[in-house]
Amino acid sequence: xxxxxxxxxxxxxxxxxxxxxxxxxxxxxxxxxxxxxxxxxxxxxxxxxxxxxxxxxxxxxxxxxxxxxxxxxxxxxxxxxxxxxxxxxxxxxxxxxxxxxxxxxxxxxxxxxxxxxxxxxxxxxxxxxxxxxxxxxxxxxxxxxxxxxxxxxxxxxxxxxxxxxxxxxxxxxxxxxxxxxxxxxxxxxxxxxxxxxxxxxxxxxxxxxxxxxxxxxxxxxxxxxxxxxxxxxxxxxxxxxxxxxxxxxxxxxxxxxxxxxxxxxxxxxxxxxxxxxxxxxxxxxxxxxxxxxxxxxxxxxxxxxxxxxxxxxxxxxxxxxxxxxxxxxxxxxxxxxxxxxxxxxxxxxxxxxxxxxxxxxxxxxxxxxxxxxxxxxxxxxxxxxxxxxxxxxxxxxxxxxxxxxxxxxxxxxxxxxxxxxxxxxxxxxxxxxxxxxxxxxxxxxxxxxxxxxxxxxxxxxxxxxxxxxxxxxxxxxxxxxxxxxxxxxxxxxxxxxxxxxxxxxxxxxxxxxxxxxxxxxxxxxxxxxxxxxxxxxxxxxxxxxxxxxxxxxxxxxxxxxxxxxxxxxxxxxxxxxxxxxxxxxxxxxxxxxxxxxxxxxxxxxxxxxxxxxxxxxxxxxxxxxxxxxxxxxxxxxxxxxxxxxxxxxxxxxxx
Amino acid sequence: xxxxxxxxxxxxxxxxxxxxxxxxxxxxxxxxxxxxxxxxxxxxxxxxxxxxxxxxxxxxxxxxxxxxxxxxxxxxxxxxxxxxxxxxxxxxxxxxxxxxxxxxxxxxxxxxxxxxxxxxxxxxxxxxxxxxxxxxxxxxxxxxxxxxxxxxxxxxxxxxxxxxxxxxxxxxxxxxxxxxxxxxxxxxxxxxxxxxxxxxxxxxxxxxxxxxxxxxxxxxxxxxxxxxxxxxxxxxxxxxxxxxxxxxxxxxxxxxxxxxxxxxxxxxxxxxxxxxxxxxxxxxxxxxxxxxxxxxxxx
Numbered sequence: 001x002x003x004x005x006x007x008x009x010x011x012x013x014x015x016x017x018x019x020x021x022x023x024x025x026x027x028x029x030x031x032x033x034x035x036x037x038x039x040x041x042x043x044x045x046x047x048x049x050x051x052x053x054x055x056x057x058x059x060x061x062x063x064x065x066x067x068x069x070x071x072x073x074x075x076x077x078x079x080x081x082x083x084x085x086x087x088x089x090x091x092x093x094x095x096x097x098x099x100x101x102x103x104x105x106x107x108x109x110x111x112x113x114x115x116x117x118x119x120x121x122x123x124x125x126x127x128x129x130x131x132x133x134x135x136x137x138x139x140x141x142x143x144x145x146x147x148x149x150x151x152x153x154x155x156x157x158x159x160x161x162x163x164x165x166x167x168x169x170x171x172x173x174x175x176x177x178x179x180x181x182x183x184x185x186x187x188x189x190x191x192x193x194x195x196x197x198x199x200x201x202x203x204x205x206x207x208x209x210x211x212x213x214x215x216x217x218x219x220x221x222x223x224x225x226x227x228x229x230x231x232x233x234x235x236x237x238x239x240x241x242x243x244x245x246x247x248x249x250x251x252x253x254x255x256x257x258x259x260x261x262x263x264x265x266x267x268x269x270x271x272x273x274x275x276x277x278x279x280x281x282x283x284x285x286x287x288x289x290x291x292x293x294x295x296x297x298x299x300x301x302x303x304x305x306x307x308x309x310x311x312x313x314x315x316x317x318x319x320x321x322x323x324x325x326x327x328x329x330x331x332x333x334x335x336x337x338x339x340x341x342x343x344x345x346x347x348x349x350x351x352x353x354x355x356x357x358x359x360x361x362x363x364x365x366x367x368x369x370x371x372x373x374x375x376x377x378x379x380x381x382x383x384x385x386x387x388x389x390x391x392x393x394x395x396x397x398x399x400x401x402x403x404x405x406x407x408x409x410x411x412x413x414x415x416x417x418x419x420x421x422x423x424x425x426x427x428x429x430x431x432x433x434x435x436x437x438x439x440x441x442x443x444x445x446x447x448x449x450x451x452x453x454x455x456x457x458x459x460x461x462x463x464x465x466x467x468x469x470x471x472x473x474x475x476x477x478x479x480x481x482x483x484x485x486x487x488x489x490x491x492x493x494x495x496x497x498x499x500x501x502x503x504x505x506x507x508x509x510x511x512x513x514x515x516x517x518x519x520x521x522x523x524x525x526x527x528x529x530x531x532x533x534x535x536x537x538x539x540x541x542x543x544x545x546x547x548x549x550x551x552x553x554x555x556x557x558x559x560x561x562x563x564x565x566x567x568x569x570x571x572x573x574x575x576x577x578x579x580x581x582x583x584x585x586x587x588x589x590x591x592x593x594x595x596x597x598x599x600x601x602x603x604x605x606x607x608x609x610x611x612x613x614x615x616x617x618x619x620x621x622x623x624x625x626x627x628x629x630x631x632x633x634x635x636x637x638x639x640x641x642x643x644x645x646x647x648x649x650x651x652x653x654x655x
Numbered sequence: 656x657x658x659x660x661x662x663x664x665x666x667x668x669x670x671x672x673x674x675x676x677x678x679x680x681x682x683x684x685x686x687x688x689x690x691x692x693x694x695x696x697x698x699x700x701x702x703x704x705x706x707x708x709x710x711x712x713x714x715x716x717x718x719x720x721x722x723x724x725x726x727x728x729x730x731x732x733x734x735x736x737x738x739x740x741x742x743x744x745x746x747x748x749x750x751x752x753x754x755x756x757x758x759x760x761x762x763x764x765x766x767x768x769x770x771x772x773x774x775x776x777x778x779x780x781x782x783x784x785x786x787x788x789x790x791x792x793x794x795x796x797x798x799x800x801x802x803x804x805x806x807x808x809x810x811x812x813x814x815x816x817x818x819x820x821x822x823x824x825x826x827x828x829x830x831x832x833x834x835x836x837x838x839x840x841x842x843x844x845x846x847x848x849x850x851x852x853x854x855x856x857x858x859x860x861x862x863x864x865x866x867x868x869x870x871x872x873x874x875x876x877x878x879x880x881x882x883x884x885x886x887x888x889x890x891x892x893x894x895x896x897x898x899x900x901x902x903x904x905x906x907x908x909x910x911x912x913x914x915x916x917x918x919x920x921x922x923x924x925x926x927x928x929x930x931x932x933x934x935x936x937x938x939x940x941x942x943x944x945x946x947x948x949x950x951x952x953x954x
Contacts, residue, residue: 156889600949600951600952600953601953602953629920630918632873633873633918633919634871634873634917635917
């Protein structure tokens with residue numbers, strides 16, 4: 001056996017082709033990460049790859065150990081200098097650089113395999129950045145190429161690229177059933193599986209907790225989705241769709257701020273009228289506390305908090321896509337009584353600024369509250385105010401500048417100036433920020449609200465009516481509230497594509513794509529512990545516990561394995577022909593006597609062995625072997641032989 | 656002719672040869688199978704084991720012409736093939752045929768000759784003809800080379816390279832006789848002294864060769880052959896060549912005929928396997944053929 005075992009099973013020395021396979025697959029894995037890496041990391045990695053490529057032809061170019069150590073230290077220093085925080089981004093850069101350096105010391109099969117596995121890990125890292133369907137699609141080509149590389153190095157005889165790539169794709173496809181079972185049944189733990197470093201959320205966009213001239217119009221350039229809403233029943237009209245976010249009370253120079261949470265105000269009272277509107281929101285992560293809800297929320301998600309001014313807050317910054325249901329009324333009375341503290345807070349303005357506005361406000365002070373509001377709105381309507389995304393930069397007294405000078409502004413200019421003016425006129429007022437409107441996706445019948453729908457409006461307090469919403473933007477540009485921002489700003493400003501109306505076909509395609517994405521979010525990414533139990537309970541018709549899941553998962557995996565082994569077993573065992581079936585019967589008769597043929601023992605040799613033990617039956621035994629061999633191996637088999645064999649075996653009795 | 660007629664002929668051949676080479680029926684049958692399959696035979700054994708006697712006896716029993724060439728280190732190709740000599744009488748070169756022009760050539764101690772002489776012989780084995788001075792001379796039919804070599808003593812030898820070993824269809828060794836045969840031999844029965852009767856002739860032998868080729872090989876058996884060949888390719892540094900596979904099939908066919916069957920069964924393959932395969936697998940393990948047979952199941 002020695003010489004049989006001595007043959008190594010894998011090629012010990014790496015061939016140039018094998019190395020090129022490895023480099024190609026690592027290169028592809030790296031390419032999928034380019035946007036997640038500092039540019040110098042990509043360049044350095046590509047350089048190391050090129051170095052290794054050159055070293056294929058000229059092995060003397062391979063760096064020695066000390067040079068490698070030096071390079072590693074240099075790369076580490078580079079990372080330390082260019083990335084401040086050692087979080088997700090820096091870790092990925094480190095992984096990429098070390099993989100590229102590992103390539104420079106890959107000489108043996110062991111290194112090769114290790115580097116290849118690093119490639120798989122690199123692909124897995126894609127999902128730390130984004131879990132969208134596009135990312136999933138992006139991860140497929142490098143996975144196929146890596147698997148193909150793995151296949152290529154295990155092959156004994158070279159095969160064409162197409163053959164190997166097909167085999168790799170087939171292998172990945174074969175893993176789908178097990179993947180699905182694990183996906184559906186593997187017990188989910190509530191919350192994310194591991195703690196992702198802080199820097200992973202820095203790029204998220206959304207409403208801020210303060211308002212400054214210009215920061216909402218900036219947000220409007222962003223067509224990414226803020227949240228999606230599914231209504232139970234009919235979707236309300238566009239002008240009713242005010243999605244309430246943070247409420248800003250405090251004016252401080254140029255900016256408006258939300259009061260800190262422990263301000264100690266009692267919740268405002270809410271009385272509602274009419275039918276409630278029920279809906280479910282899927283909120284994209286924005287790294288803040290706001291849970292946006294339709295004005296005015298009456299039932300909020302169980303894990304959320306309601307602030308005194310009816311903003312809904314999560315208990316922790318929203319860093320993963322979440323789904324919640326709520327109920328709101330569009331006809332309501334909020335905060336019918338105003339206590340002294342609230343009055344002071346809602347009349348506060350910084351002294352010594354915007355003198356012309358304060359002067360105008362004071363001139364309105366003798367009017368009734370409703371008249372004050374009308375006066376301001378009439379001013380917006382009658383004077384040449386323009387609604388634009390690109391307002392001029394405000395001067396030292398921004399409200400004065402806007403109201404009396406430039407008269408060009410976006411919703412935040414109108415809302416902030418209006419509230420400022422009302423406060424100057426002695427009417428309690430505050431700014432509400434959030435989103436207005438949204439776009440109905442006919443495929444799937446849900447509403448898409450984008451960052452470009454961000455909006456700011458005002459609430460003023462009227463005796464007997466409480467906080468009443470006044471949207472000064474509507475006075476200037478009614479289309480903004482009636483139809484949406486795309487109509488309000490048709491040609492004048494550069495809006496993101498998704499908010500425009502110029503390309504209906506493209507837009508339709510993009511809406512279709514979004515409804516697919518929405519399904520992905522709901523069913524793949526949103527498949528959390530609760531949904532899992534809910535889904536499986538529905539499927540089984542029983543109330544399942546988490547411990548049941550493990551049982552189900554094990555069961556399903558065992559089932560798949562049994563099915564696979566049955567299939568393999570069936571494949572490996574060819575169908576027996578008539579003679580073989582008869583011969584098997586004969587062997588069964590001999591089995592009790594411990595007479596079993598070896599796998600390499602032919603019928604004739606076996607017959608000789610049996611005869612030695614059963615000499616008195618020699619004739620029958622030899623005849624059986626002869627007939628069987630004739631049936632199996634000779635050219636002219638007639639049915640007579642089969643019958644003769646049947647008869648012989650039927651009559652054969654070893655005892 | 657029916658297979659039974661062939662079987663009685665071959666049986667008579669084996670019986671006649673067994674009276675000279677005592678107790679070596681298996682080796683005689685193997686040699687005969689090799690000749691029936693149209694291949695050349697390499698006998699590897701120590702001196703005095705009866706290598707030459709076996710070759711001589713086979714030629715005699717088969718009724719074939721027999722020549723012997725003793726290979727030495729100063730042997731020249733011309734010593735085997737023949738040489739053209741100028742004849743004054745006809746004023747031209749006249750080809751004088753060498754010992755190779757016969758049915759059975761015994762190339763004794765083939766590994767003592769230089770590679771040049773060896774290759775001259777091996778060329779003739781492959782082509783069944785020789786070319787001297789531009790003139791082609793076909794060799795008599797049938798033409799067999801039975802070569803012998805001494806495996807143990809290597810001083811002053813030129814071992815046959817693998818490529819040339821592959822030209823020999825079979826390699827067998829005789830081994831010591833059993834006690835009974837030894838006794839008979841010592842009593843002066845059998846051995847060189849006996850002069851066996853020819854029970855065959857060149858023409859009949861060619862018919863037998865034709866008949867061996869028509870022994871049926873079923874698909875099932877081809878599966879087994881392929882499994883064996885594939886196993887050597889998977890497990891060893893160098894596996895069996897297609898030529899070796901063909902040889903294996905031909906030998907199994909010849910063996911089936913010796914057994915009186917007109918179809919091949921796995922046992923036939925197993926019987927000839929070690930002799931056909933042993934010298935082609937480059938391994939030091941003399942037991943390799945048995946190991947392979949043990950590991951490959953009959954489909």
